[in-house]
Amino acid sequence: MEAATQLRQPRITTHGDRLLVDGLVVSDETAARFVREREEAGGDAGAAVTDAIEIGARVLDREQAGANADFVKTEFEKVSKEVEREFSDNAREVAEKLGERVDAVFDPERGHLAKSLEELFSDGSSKAVQNRVREVVSEAMQRSREDLLRQFSSADATNPLADFKTSAMGVIKEAAHRQHTDQRALFAQMSELEKQIQGLRDEKAKLEEVDAERERGTAKGRTYEEQVVEAIDVIASGQGDCCDAVGDIKGASGRTGDAVVSIEAASGPVRGRIVFEAKDRRLSAPGAREELARALSQRDADFAVLVVPGEDEVPAKMSPLREWGGDCLIVTYDPDEGSSLALEVGYRLARARVLLEKAGDGEVDSEAIRLQVDRALAQMTEVRKVKSQLTGAKTSIDNAYSIVEAIASRVRGHLAEIESLVVPGDAVDAGEAGDLAGPAGQPALGDF
Structure with a gap:
């Protein structure tokens, strides 16, 4: 840019962010051409000049800032090199001095620390820490034992443990008395429990005896059943009948009935069936009726006979050899007596009843049969x-x-x-x- 020829001294003032230019002449070909082209294009020449000044000011400001930054950078690099050189020298001196001081303190042979540690922690040194701690602890423990002994042995009111000792003794005595009372109560409870346990043992023994007696009764009943079946078999053989022991054989719907006699089965077709139920204990009258009814049903028999050992086992309000319902009878048979007369009479009465029912009209003389039965x-x-x-x-x-x-x-x-x-x-x-x-x-x- 060429220097402008000044016709008169220009006057330039600034007010805040505004710039006032008076009498300024700019002799620059590029600036003149730019303004002329803008004006020829119909633009405002004043605005073009304003833009040129603003843009130029910004460019100059940026260039000045870059120049200042380069200067600062150059100066900083120069100062940094000087500082680094001086710091390196100082650091080397400090490191040398620090090494000397560290050697003087931490050297294993000549260092002050090794000597101090040797003096403070060596077993042979009187100033050793562990020795001093041992002495201090021993003295403290000795004083503590003496103080504690004085506190527990002295009954002086100034002793803080005197009241505690008195109250503790009272509490201990009370606890001992309460423990003694509790032990006596516990012993009483234990004695009561022992009595109860003994009672339970006795009860258990009684139950075991009852079970054993029940088992013996069951075995006895089983033996009685077998003896009854044997006696019936002897009687049936003399009549040409067949006797079958069916106590362990299930019938139509159960096992009621100990023996079944098939009439005249030994010589021809079966003309009827008689079921015998042996009981070595007394049944009630309804129980006896139900027992014989089940035997008739389960064994498909025509007549049922209940056999008991004696008169005492006959159900209440019932009599031996007395028929009821037309198909039931009770007889007594005691194997120990050696006589089976009552059983044979009951057998033959039941057999006659079945044959009478099975026979047609005119085949048998029913009146004669009844007369003989009554006799x-x-x-x-x-x-x-x-x-x-x-x-x-x-x-x-x-x-x-x-x-x-x-x-x-x-x-x-x-x-x-x-x-x-x-x-x-x-x-x-x-x-x-x-x-x-x-x-x-x-x-x-x-x-x-």
């Missing part, structure tokens, strides 16, 4: 009366034997008194130690 039952009544009388006679004989034994005991007592009165005192003692038998030829006292 047989009457004779069985006489048999029961005689047996009752025999039982009473046996009871009287047993009672007589008991009376005789009692009299014999009293006689022996009188004889002993006679011996004591006749024989002197010393001889009595010898006689008591010896046999009470008399002289040869006399019966002994036990013979009475």
